[in-house]
Amino acid sequence: MSDVVDIRPGAILKNNLWSNNPIFMQILGICSALAVTNLLTNTAIMTLGVTLVTGFSSLTVSLLKKLIPRKVRMIVQTLIIAFYVIIVDLVLKAFLPEISKNLGPYVGLIITNCIIMGRAEAFAQSNGPIVSFWDGITSGLGYMGVLLVMAVFRELLGFGTLFGYQIMPAAFVPWTIMVMPPSAFFLLGLIIWAGKTMMGGEKA
Amino acid sequence: MNREGTIYTIVFVFIVSFAFVLLLSLTNQATIEQVELNREIVRQGAILSAMGFDAEGSEEIQQKYDSVAADPDAGLYVATINGQVVYGTLFAGPGLWGTIEGVLAVTADLGEIVGVEIVSDNETPGLGGRINESWFKDQFRGERVADDGITVTQTAGDGDPDPTNSLVDGVTGATRTSDSMEAIVNRELQRLRSVEIQQILRSLESQGGNA
Numbered sequence: 001m002s003d004v005v006d007i008r009p010g011a012i013l014k015n016n017l018w019s020n021n022p023i024f025m026q027i028l029g030i031c032s033a034l035a036v037t038n039l040l041t042n043t044a045i046m047t048l049g050v051t052l053v054t055g056f057s058s059l060t061v062s063l064l065k066k067l068i069p070r071k072v073r074m075i076v077q078t079l080i081i082a083f084y085v086i087i088v089d090l091v092l093k094a095f096l097p098e099i100s101k102n103l104g105p106y107v108g109l110i111i112t113n114c115i116i117m118g119r120a121e122a123f124a125q126s127n128g129p130i131v132s133f134w135d136g137i138t139s140g141l142g143y144m145g146v147l148l149v150m151a152v153f154r155e156l157l158g159f160g161t162l163f164g165y166q167i168m169p170a171a172f173v174p175w176t177i178m179v180m181p182p183s184a185f186f187l188l189g190l191i192i193w194a195g196k197t198m199m200g201g202e203k204a
Numbered sequence: 205m206n207r208e209g210t211i212y213t214i215v216f217v218f219i220v221s222f223a224f225v226l227l228l229s230l231t232n233q234a235t236i237e238q239v240e241l242n243r244e245i246v247r248q249g250a251i252l253s254a255m256g257f258d259a260e261g262s263e264e265i266q267q268k269y270d271s272v273a274a275d276p277d278a279g280l281y282v283a284t285i286n287g288q289v290v291y292g293t294l295f296a297g298p299g300l301w302g303t304i305e306g307v308l309a310v311t312a313d314l315g316e317i318v319g320v321e322i323v324s325d326n327e328t329p330g331l332g333g334r335i336n337e338s339w340f341k342d343q344f345r346g347e348r349v350a351d352d353g354i355t356v357t358q359t360a361g362d363g364d365p366d367p368t369n370s371l372v373d374g375v376t377g378a379t380r381t382s383d384s385m386e387a388i389v390n391r392e393l394q395r396l397r398s399v400e401i402q403q404i405l406r407s408l409e410s411q412g413g414n415a
Contacts (some may be wrong), residue, residue, distance in 0.1 A: 036329075038329065038330045039329070039330070040330070067207075067216065068216070069207055069208055069213045069216060070208060070367075071208065071213065072213055072216070072217055075217070076217070076220055079220060079221060079224055080224070083227070083228060085226045086228055086231075087231055089238070090231055090235045091235070093235065093239045093242070094235035094238040094239050094242070095238070097239075097242040097243075097246065101206060101246075101324070102329065104326060105326070123362070158330070159330075176376060176377055179330035179341070179377075180330070180331065180332065180377070188253060
């Protein structure tokens with residue numbers, strides 16, 4: 001991480017999507033990267049939820065930062081994050097019951113996603129509300145990008161489908177390992193390797 | 205005022221918690237009806253589907269559900285489809301991670317399974333969760349019930365097409381979930397044979413339940 005944080009919107013975008021990507025540079029939010037990446041539809045909705053929660057939590061933390069006593073800072077941040085996660089959960093239950101059923105307990109577990117807390121603590125605590133919201137949204141998008149790539153591989157090889165549509169020929173034998181969590185470890189390792197290699201090339 | 209003082213901290217946490225919880229309760233109140241309705245439609249749809257009705261969309265489900273004679277307290281349902289009396293029963297039993305809830309429908313002589321539907325489960329997505337997929341559920345359609353019920357076990361193929369052998373192919377990589385399904389279905393078949401349940405079913409049958 002660079003010492004001086006550049007808070008121009010373009011710089012934040014590039015930083016969060018690529019050069020300081022939450023997944024393959026900061027290695028945050030790995031639990032859900034392993035758990036919800038075997039079906040693209042679920043991954044898309046889940047990461048959209050994380051993106052919105054990160055954005056709005058950062059916005060709220062930034063708005064309240066002058067009022068929050070330092071010693072209860074983390075507790076209040078957790079409260080704010082939990083608030084938005086429950087809202088997302090309720091909206092999914094009411095308007096997308098099918099997806100809510102598929103995601104099951106994982107929506108509630110967005111609360112434990114370290115990216116959200118990380119952005120609240122590292123950025124929103126010391127920056128203005130609008131730029132914090134943008135930082136949260138772009139961090140969520142950086143997370144979404146990597147998870148969607150993983151989900152494409154896992155769903156295609158594990159089920160032979162993409163977004164539930166059959167892609168692979170009927171003779172294709174699904175790789176059961178791709179459906180199970182271990183495959184996410186392998187894929188994540190490969191993605192981190194690829195990302196770091198490409199970045200090393202850029203710097204040189 | 206001292207922002208780091210104890211009094212300020214306590215008052216601040218109290219106000220913040222109160223405000224957020226209030227907003228949450230309002231959101232919950234605003235969506236609860238829709239959530240309950242969704243849940244009810246999923247349940248009714250599963251009952252219809254297990255009993256062999258064709259119903260899609262919430263309106264058609266609610267309309268066809270009216271033709272089923274129901275005792276919701278006992279979780280029992282009776283309908284006549286194509287001249288055949290079908291019994292449905294809501295079940296709930298332990299799976300690998302949590303409770304599996306669903307519907308089992310059988311013919312009136314309890315000799316054949318009409319269908320099985322899952323209403324809710326917490327099984328591993330992609331593994332045990334595949335009990336929700338049609339290749340698994342369709343194996344129960346028309347399956348003969350042996351004296352000791354049915355068997356869910358791993359077979360060589362993908363799905364067991366033979367309805368006479370009282371055998372259903374389990375889910376690869378989800379043996380515990382498959383075992384749970386076997387136990388749940390057999391326990392439910394046992395329950396349907398009991399005298400009290402038979403009495404309730406008879407009285408529901410006499411109430412009509414014409415589709």
